[in-house]
Amino acid sequence: MTVNVASAGTSDPAGALSDAALLELSCRRPERFGEIYDRYIGEIHAYLGRRLDRQAADDLAAEVFLTAFRKRETFDARRGEVRAWLYGIATNLIALHRRAETRRLAALQRSAKAQQGPEHGHEDHVVTRVDAASAAQGRLAAELRALPDGDRDVLLLSALGELSHEEVAKALDIPYGTVGSRLSRVRKKLRAALGGVNPLNGGTDG
Amino acid sequence: MDDYRALRELLPAPPLSPEVERAGRELLNAAIAGEGVRRGRRAAWWSALGLGLAGAAAAAALVIVPSAVPVAPPQQQHSVHAAPDGKRFLLVAATSAASVPDSGTWWGSTLVDGRQFRAPGQGYVLRQTESVETWIPAAPEGRTWYRQTYLGAKPATPQDEAAWRADGAPATWTYERAAPGLITKDRSRGLVRAAPGKPETHSTEDWDFRVVLAGKPLTKMNDLPDTPEGLRTLLGAPDDRATVDNAARLLFFAPVSSETRAAAYRLLASLPGVDAVGPVTDALGRPGQAVEYRSAEYPVTPYPGETRTRLVIDPARGTPLSIETRSLADGLLLEFTAIQDTRWTNENPLEGTK
Numbered sequence A: 001m002t003v004n005v006a007s008a009g010t011s012d013p014a015g016a017l018s019d020a021a022l023l024e025l026s027c028r029r030p031e032r033f034g035e036i037y038d039r040y041i042g043e044i045h046a047y048l049g050r051r052l053d054r055q056a057a058d059d060l061a062a063e064v065f066l067t068a069f070r071k072r073e074t075f076d077a078r079r080g081e082v083r084a085w086l087y088g089i090a091t092n093l094i095a096l097h098r099r100a101e102t103r104r105l106a107a108l109q110r111s112a113k114a115q116q117g118p119e120h121g122h123e124d125h126v127v128t129r130v131d132a133a134s135a136a137q138g139r140l141a142a143e144l145r146a147l148p149d150g151d152r153d154v155l156l157l158s159a160l161g162e163l164s165h166e167e168v169a170k171a172l173d174i175p176y177g178t179v180g181s182r183l184s185r186v187r188k189k190l191r192a193a194l195g196g197v198n199p200l201n202g203g204t205d206g
Numbered sequence B: 001m002d003d004y005r006a007l008r009e010l011l012p013a014p015p016l017s018p019e020v021e022r023a024g025r026e027l028l029n030a031a032i033a034g035e036g037v038r039r040g041r042r043a044a045w046w047s048a049l050g051l052g053l054a055g056a057a058a059a060a061a062l063v064i065v066p067s068a069v070p071v072a073p074p075q076q077q078h079s080v081h082a083a084p085d086g087k088r089f090l091l092v093a094a095t096s097a098a099s100v101p102d103s104g105t106w107w108g109s110t111l112v113d114g115r116q117f118r119a120p121g122q123g124y125v126l127r128q129t130e131s132v133e134t135w136i137p138a139a140p141e142g143r144t145w146y147r148q149t150y151l152g153a154k155p156a157t158p159q160d161e162a163a164w165r166a167d168g169a170p171a172t173w174t175y176e177r178a179a180p181g182l183i184t185k186d187r188s189r190g191l192v193r194a195a196p197g198k199p200e201t202h203s204t205e206d207w208d209f210r211v212v213l214a215g216k217p218l219t220k221m222n223d224l225p226d227t228p229e230g231l232r233t234l235l236g237a238p239d240d241r242a243t244v245d246n247a248a249r250l251l252f253f254a255p256v257s258s259e260t261r262a263a264a265y266r267l268l269a270s271l272p273g274v275d276a277v278g279p280v281t282d283a284l285g286r287p288g289q290a291v292e293y294r295s296a297e298y299p300v301t302p303y304p305g306e307t308r309t310r311l312v313i314d315p316a317r318g319t320p321l322s323i324e325t326r327s328l329a330d331g332l333l334l335e336f337t338a339i340q341d342t343r344w345t346n347e348n349p350l351e352g353t354k
Helices: A019-028 A030-051 A054-074 A082-095 A098-114 A124-146 A149-159 A165-172 A176-193 B002-010 B018-038 B056-061 B073-081 B084-098 B158-166 B228-235 B240-253 B258-270
Strands: B106-118 B125-137 B144-155 B172-174 B191-193 B200-204 B275-281 B287-293 B307-314 B319-327 B333-345
Touching (some): A019 A030, A054 A082, A054 B018, A124 B002, B240 B319, B275 B307
Antiparallel strands (some): B106 B125, B106 B333
16 A cells, blocks of 8 residues: 555656546556555555455456456446556456455465464463364355355455445445445444454454 | 454565566566557657657668769778777767766757759769757756758769769759658659758657667666666677667767766677778768677668668767768668757757747
């Protein structure tokens, strides 16, 4: 996310263009699209990596920008931010790799379980916390894996991409109201899976 | 938001390696450059050789054609027998170029493009020229301005002039098909006119064609390397000949910093296949020092034989004078672009004229 700010350096006044202005400019001056890449490659790669894995993120991140570049003339600033639009493209790309995502979540679930085994119990003090965390993570991974794809997309755009409800709605092309209802339903499930107490935090989940 | 935090901890972001970031950018750059070609914009002129540069109108025009007049053979021989240190003038030119002021909001250049070809059915050779004045803004968003003036066609040498007079001193020449030479309004009708034309000014909001260097778009000319090694990395082509072409184009046509221009001279001095010619006069009759090489590009006007490309430089001022394409067989001038003037300034005399 730091990349976002970095390109608006003082040495290049043009770098301070808003994303939307830059994207519009890139319709006439395609090379300016490179700055969109510079601003968001870090975030988009991270988002893909969180949802799939590092290898997939390495493979797919550029594809998000290539797609965006080809579609840049259809971007409508009235419908939202460039950033959210990129997340939408990335999410559509992830949809083509659902199996990879599911595999990853299954693996996370397994590794969380494995960590609870007795072989990890040599330092009781620490282990208690780790175990609790692992158990919760395992449940969380299981819950995520069980979610309908559409729900998972909404949840992770919100949680990982920090998109607003409206942005999620536009990125996925679904009604605004649907985002809210899906999110509240899904988050209830997650909190239940986390046991009401977030062991990662050591506090109660407000 | 604790469930969100748990999610972020469950799904950590992997690091983005610089290699992956760079590889992705290059993929994108290739798509961007490819689009320039697809749109058939002027950048396409250069992209085929991996180099998009300034002076596109100039570039479009740059050439000349076969002449039957033996002007150059004595100079031609120099290129073979030149002393090994015959290219030292390029380093002198680099030093001179490095101290040329390069600040300003406009980069202005005035080029003369010429071609030489035979009059229809006649033995004599015509030289056709046009002047192209280009003003490129330092700000990438600005419009680029052009003023093109057809300078006319006339017999290339005194011998040609004698033949032309014997032919009745015609003011136009008519070819059966499209005329050879520069792209003019009359060309498709097979007509070449002796008379100069009126200046035509236009501006264009085109994409920033100074940037597509070797398929690597640059947002600012300041992004260009200012060392010979850096330039070689940027301009390097699998074929050394293409690298030479790229370096020459950069030197002659690109609105680059003086340091970068100096680096281009040094790079040229170091590249294989670039032979010293020694002192020459350029297509406009100005004295300079020259190197020659076999270009990987074809002359604009079809010419059956092999050609050599000559760069004429003024080492004392560090300025390029002309790029000339000559036939290898007899050294005759086929096409050229001569630089009359280039400078950085804050005034664009064309702005607002149209």
